[in-house]
Each structure stands twice: as C-alpha cells, then as structure tokens.
Amino acid sequence: MIQKRLVILEAKMTSKLILMKYSRLTIFLFFFSSCFLFWRCANPIAPEGGPKDTKPPKPLNFDPPNFSANFKDNSIKIDFDEFIALKNQATEVTVSPPLKNVPDLRLRGKSLVVKLEDTLSANTTYSIDFGKSISDITENNALSGFRYVFSTGPYIDSLSLRGTIVNAFDLIPPKEAFALLYIDRYDTIAFDSLPLKVKPYYVTKANEKGAFIFHNLRATPMKLTALVDQNGNLIFDQASERVAFSDSLVHPYYIPKPKFDSSANLKDSLKIIADTTKKGETKVRPSGYSAKKATADSLKKDSLAKIPAIPNNLLFLFDDIDSTQRIQKSMVIKKGLVMINFRFPVKALHLKPLNCDTTRPWAIQEYSTFKDSLYLWLTDPKMDSLILRVCQDTSVLDTLKLELLSKENKSAGKKDQEKIFLGVNTNANAATFNQFAGNFILSFSYPLSLGKLSLIRLMQDKDTLKPKVYFTDSLKRSIAIATKWKEDKNYSVFVRDSAFIGLNGLANDTLRFGFKTRQLRDFGNLILEIDISKRPGNYVIQLLNEHDALLGEKQIKGNGKVKFEYLNPGKFKVKAIFDRNYNGRWDTGNFRKKIQPEEVFFLDKIIEVRANWDVEEKWAPSSSF
Numbered sequence: 001m002i003q004k005r006l007v008i009l010e011a012k013m014t015s016k017l018i019l020m021k022y023s024r025l026t027i028f029l030f031f032f033s034s035c036f037l038f039w040r041c042a043n044p045i046a047p048e049g050g051p052k053d054t055k056p057p058k059p060l061n062f063d064p065p066n067f068s069a070n071f072k073d074n075s076i077k078i079d080f081d082e083f084i085a086l087k088n089q090a091t092e093v094t095v096s097p098p099l100k101n102v103p104d105l106r107l108r109g110k111s112l113v114v115k116l117e118d119t120l121s122a123n124t125t126y127s128i129d130f131g132k133s134i135s136d137i138t139e140n141n142a143l144s145g146f147r148y149v150f151s152t153g154p155y156i157d158s159l160s161l162r163g164t165i166v167n168a169f170d171l172i173p174p175k176e177a178f179a180l181l182y183i184d185r186y187d188t189i190a191f192d193s194l195p196l197k198v199k200p201y202y203v204t205k206a207n208e209k210g211a212f213i214f215h216n217l218r219a220t221p222m223k224l225t226a227l228v229d230q231n232g233n234l235i236f237d238q239a240s241e242r243v244a245f246s247d248s249l250v251h252p253y254y255i256p257k258p259k260f261d262s263s264a265n266l267k268d269s270l271k272i273i274a275d276t277t278k279k280g281e282t283k284v285r286p287s288g289y290s291a292k293k294a295t296a297d298s299l300k301k302d303s304l305a306k307i308p309a310i311p312n313n314l315l316f317l318f319d320d321i322d323s324t325q326r327i328q329k330s331m332v333i334k335k336g337l338v339m340i341n342f343r344f345p346v347k348a349l350h351l352k353p354l355n356c357d358t359t360r361p362w363a364i365q366e367y368s369t370f371k372d373s374l375y376l377w378l379t380d381p382k383m384d385s386l387i388l389r390v391c392q393d394t395s396v397l398d399t400l401k402l403e404l405l406s407k408e409n410k411s412a413g414k415k416d417q418e419k420i421f422l423g424v425n426t427n428a429n430a431a432t433f434n435q436f437a438g439n440f441i442l443s444f445s446y447p448l449s450l451g452k453l454s455l456i457r458l459m460q461d462k463d464t465l466k467p468k469v470y471f472t473d474s475l476k477r478s479i480a481i482a483t484k485w486k487e488d489k490n491y492s493v494f495v496r497d498s499a500f501i502g503l504n505g506l507a508n509d510t511l512r513f514g515f516k517t518r519q520l521r522d523f524g525n526l527i528l529e530i531d532i533s534k535r536p537g538n539y540v541i542q543l544l545n546e547h548d549a550l551l552g553e554k555q556i557k558g559n560g561k562v563k564f565e566y567l568n569p570g571k572f573k574v575k576a577i578f579d580r581n582y583n584g585r586w587d588t589g590n591f592r593k594k595i596q597p598e599e600v601f602f603l604d605k606i607i608e609v610r611a612n613w614d615v616e617e618k619w620a621p622s623s624s625f
Contacts, residue, residue, distance in 0.1 A: 056143040057084045057136050064150065071126075071150040076114040078148065083110055085137045090232070091176070092131030096202045096214075097124065098234060114148070123153030125216045131205060149216055159252035162213040163313030165206045165226045165244060168597035169586060170548065173210030174228055174242070174317055178203055181214060181250075182223040192594070195225050195236045195243070203234060217252040224250045226315040236320075236591065243591050244315035318589040318597040327390060327398045336446065336504045338363075338376040338386065338402060345371040346392060354387040354399075356380065364447055364503070366475055370585055377447050377475070378404070381504040422446065422506040424495070428515040435485035435517045436566040440493065441478055446502030448476040455499035458483060459492045487519045524609035526564040527616045528574065530556055535622030540577040540584060545570065546606070555584060569611045574603040576621035 061079040086105055104115040127149045132142040165177045180200035184191045206212040226244040227236055236243050329341040356362050366375040384405040390397045423445030453469045467483040495511040542553040543564045554562050577586045578599040589597035601621040609615050
C-alpha cells in the first residue's frame with residue numbers, strides 16, 4: 001500500500017516538473033516573439049510584393065495660385081502629395097526674366113517654399129522652371145517640365161517659341177545649353193550687342209535632345225541666341241563658351257493647347273520641331289541631329305501632329321573666335337622638333353632665332369595642311385634651347401623660349417646616345433598591306449640629311465625584285481617603293497644599316513619588314529551619287545567610321561559621283577560640309593561679325609560596306625534639313 005502511494009506521489013511530482021518545464025518554455029517563446037515584433041516595428045522596411053513607385057511628386061496646392069495676375073507676394077508655397085527632395089538647383093532651376101538674386105528654395109514637410117528676394121518689375125510675366133530639381137525621396141522620380149507662372153500686371157503673357165540647339169560641327173545636341181531671348185529695351189546698348197553685355201529677358205534650358213520651348217512670352221520682336229554658359233552669368237563673355245544665334249528677329253506665336261493630359265504637354269512637345277520649307281509648306285518631324293524625316297506611321301502615333309504648323313528655330317553652336325592672329329600653343333614634341341600652332345592659317349610669317357647662328361640653315365619648316373600649324377625641324381642636334389621671335393607681316397606675335405633638351409638628355413652619357421637609332425615606320429597594317437590604295441611607304445622620324453636609296457631591297461618570297469624607289473616629299477621624310485604588286489603574296493623589304501641619316505645625326509639600324517598583300521575581293525567600295533543642284537557651291541564630302549574618325553574626303557563643285565574605294569568591311573557615316581569660302585575645310589562662325597558657321601549635313605543612315613561589294617547611294621546634302 002505504501003509502495004503504491006509512493007508510485008502515485010512520484011507520478012504527481014513528475015507531472016508537476018513537466019508542467020513547470022513547459023511553462024518556462026512557453027514564457028520564453030512568448031518573450032522572444034514579443035521582442036521580434038517590437039524590433040520589426042522599430043525598423044521599418046519597404047513592403048514586399050507591391051508595385052514599384054514610378055510616379056513623380058504631384059503638386060496639390062499653390063499659394064498664391066499658379067498663373068496668378070497682380071502678384072504682390074515675396075514668397076510662394078507649393079504643397080505636394082508626398083515628401084520631396086531638391087537637387088541641382090543651380091543648374092536646373094531657371095527664372096525668366098532672370099532675377100538679380102537667385103530665389104531661396106526651402107523644404108517644409110511636404111511643401112516647397114520659394115522666397116523672392118528681388119523687387120519685381122511692373123506688368124511683367126515671370127516663370128520659374130524647376131527643371132528636374134524636384135523628386136520624391138523614396139524612388140527619386142523626378143518631376144519634369146514643372147513651372148510656376150505669375151504676373152505683376154493684370155494679365156499673363158500667353159505666347160510661345162520653340163526650337164532646337166545642335167553643335168554646328170557634328171549636329172549633336174549639347175549636354176548643357178540655354179536658349180536666350182532679348183528685347184530691345186536699352187538706349188545705350190546696341191541690340192546686337194546685348195548678349196555680350198546683359199542678361200537675357202527670357203531664358204530656358206534645352207533638354208537632352210537639344211529641344212527648347214519658351215512659354216508666356218509677350219508679343220514683341222526678339223533676338224534669339226543660345227549659349228553653353230561656363231560661369232553661370234548668362235552673358236557671352238568667355239572665350240571657352242559656345243554660342244549660337246538666329247540671323248533674324250523672331251516673333252512669338254500662340255500654340256493652342258492640345259486635347260490631352262496637360263502634364264504630358266511639355267514632355268511631348270519637346271520631341272517635335274516644325275520644318276518650314278521655301279514654299280511655305282510645313283512638315284512636323286522628330287528633333288535630333290540626324291534630321292531624319294518623320295514617317296506617316298510615326299505622325300499618326302504622335303498626338304501633337306494635329307498642332308498647327310509653327311516655325312522651326314534651329315540654332316548651331318560654335319566656338320567663337322576673334323579675327324586677331326595669335327599663337328595658341330608652342331611645344332617641343334621631341335628632340336629637334338618644335339611645333340607652333342596658330343589661331344588662323346598664317347600669311348607672311350617671319351621667324352628670327354635670337355640665340356643661334358642664322359648665317360646657315362638652322363631649321364627646316366613644315367606646315368600643316370591648312371597652314372595653321374608650323375613644324376620646325378632643327379638642323380643642330382646639340383642645340384639645347386631656342387629663343388624665337390615670331391612675326392606676321394610687321395606685327396610681333398610672340399617671343400618664344402623653349403627648352404629643347406630635358407635634364408635626362410643633358411646628363412646622358414655618350415654610350416647611351418649611341419644606342420639610339422633613327423625611327424622608321426611603314427604603312428603596312430598587322431603584317432598585311434593594301435597595295436590597291438597605294439605603294440609601300442617608309443616614313444622616318446626626322447627629315448633626312450643623307451639617303452642611299454640603293455641600299456633598299458625588295459623580295460617576293462625568294463625572288464629579288466627591282467622596284468622603283470623615290471622620295472615622296474621635299475623634306476625627305478618618306479620613301480615610296482613601287483612595283484607590280486600581286487595579290488595574296490609574301491613580300492619583304494630589307495634596309496641596310498646606316499643607309500639613312502636624319503637631321504639629328506641618327507642613323508637607321510638594319511631593318512626587315514615582312515608583309516602579305518591583300519586580295520581585291522577582301523574590299524568593298526562606296527559610290528555616292530551627289531546632287532547639289534538645289535544649292536550649288538563647293539562641298540567637302542567626308543567618310544567617317546562609326547566613331548566619327550575621318551577616313552577620307554573629296555571635294556565637289558557640281559553634281560556627280562564620289563567614290564571611296566578599297567574599304568575594309570564595316571559601317572560608315574557620310575558627312576558633307578558646305579564650304580562657303582572654298583578653302584577645303586570646315587570653318588566656325590564669328591558672333592560679333594554675324595557670320596554663321598559653315599553648314600554640315602549627314603547622310604541619314606549608317607552605310608554597311610561588305611567585302612567584294614559595291615554600295616551605291618543617292619544623296620542631296622543641301623536637303624538634309
């Protein structure tokens with residue numbers, strides 16, 4: 001009986017211990033779960049599974065209201081539907097007409113407060129364009145095309161003006177450019193000189209495609225320019241600033257509001273420009289440097305195609321230069337070679353060295369193609385400095401002082417100097433030679449004072465040939481080796497040591513150049529049928545690769561065919577320059593003399609040339625715009 005009670009008591013004790021153990025476990029789990037929940041609440045994370053926010057902030061209320069007349073406040077409050085962030089205010093926010101003091105922008109909760117610290121002009125419509133400075137704080141969605149407009153007078157000006165800005169040389173839109181409008185309101189400053197001295201009356205920023213649009217303009221003739229502003233003062237006063245201008249005064253016009261979402265109005269409108277032809281017909285086409293014509297299908301999809309035709313103000317940016325001849329750069333390229341770069345092609349140039357014997361030739365002169373750079377090959381290899389007076393006509397441009405030898409060269413021993421040889425290069429590329437494009441060329445690093453052409457030997461496989469060997473230039477820097485080249489054959493050129501000696505006293509080492517000729521079927525040809533009858537003149541037709549490197553160019557003065565032959569297979573661009581002054585090159589403009597840069601045109605497609613193929617294209621460059 002006692003034993004039975006002991007068993008029952010032991011069972012009760014075991015049950016109690018088990019209950020106590022599970023109670024502690026329950027309490028521990030409850031405590032851990034509570035801590036985890038509190039931690040989750042204290043560390044908010046983005047909800048998972050929901051759609052990503054892609055909408056920019058939306059303005060809800062304006063105080064004073066947007067497009068207010070008789071504006072008399074000095075601050076503006078704009079409420080948004082979410083918290084916002086401000087960025088790049090200096091480059092994105094523009095006020096038109098410009099104010100002396102930049103408005104102060106502050107964030108207060110979900111509101112933006114704009115404080116105006118200037119005295120506003122009477123009866124004037126102002127526009128604050130925020131660009132892409134406003135975005136939400138979660139996904140950084142920028143609010144584009146947002147403006148606040150008000151007038152200090154009884155009405156809001158309602159006219160507009162639009163256009164496109166491109167670089168004059170390559171028709172590519174600039175990254176940062178402003179379109180500027182001026183009103184003739186100064187008695188002491190000539191209208192044409194306003195961009196050089198005062199800020200514009202209206203200003204707007206071009207988008208990434210170069211398109212711009214002015215809103216809320218008054219009805220008066222205006223001067224239109226564009227500027228890549230380097231110092232932020234909106235005045236063309238720096239040599240490094242690029243500028244563009246319209247040849248005539250522009251007149252703002254009324255653009256009816258299209259019947260669709262107004263928030264998309266500005267974004268969509270910047271995608272098109274109108275092209276007015278000589279006959280008065282107007283076509284709407286996409287903006288961009290390629291100047292492609294819009295297709296019927298694209299116009300049907302574009303809701304703005306229904307907008308009445310408007311003028312296209314196309315502005316070409318260029319680097320402005322004055323007419324004063326200057327030395328832009330002078331440098332020692334290598335021992336014995338000096339380069340002087342001029343602003344313009346030189347005429348009647350006179351050089352006078354001040355620290356060397358001028359009774360004997362002290363240098364050989366070599367000009368660049370357009371005579372805007374001069375290379376001086378010095379005849380005395382021991383000369384360690386050069387003091388040179390440079391004159392054009394009777395004017396002294398500059399007195400140059402150049403160190404010809406580096407410290408290392410000055411301290412180098414005689415043994416080190418004996419190890420240096422005259423440099424020799426060829427026009428063979430990767431051991432292959434395009435014999436169809438010309439003869440085999442040896443190019444020397446210095447003009448030659450001595451050259452023994454008989455010490456050059458040419459072999460085809462094991463056969464020795466008797467080529468024609470001759471200098472191609474008066475400076476004796478290049479030698480051509482001519483023979484009846486055969487396709488797909490191995491050739492070798494041997495040059496004996498000391499066969500050639502340069503002006504610097506260096507001789508060549510023993511040389512061997514091995515190469516293989518190409519087959520005609522390896523190449524393709526591009527044949528362009530050019531029509532310039534609508535705009536006669538002198539044109540420079542250029543062939544470029546995909547990276548805009550110049551591969552070749554030819555000049556034409558009338559309709560005809562231009563051939564670029566023996567091209568390696570690849571993709572190419574074609575560019576035309578309307579060469580107004582017949583100098584065979586592209587020339588920039590002059591803002592002060594009201595000279596526009598020379599026009600350029602691009603064929604509106606990339607041309608692919610294949611091996612053993614002739615590609616033929618018809619093109620009228622003058623009708624590209």
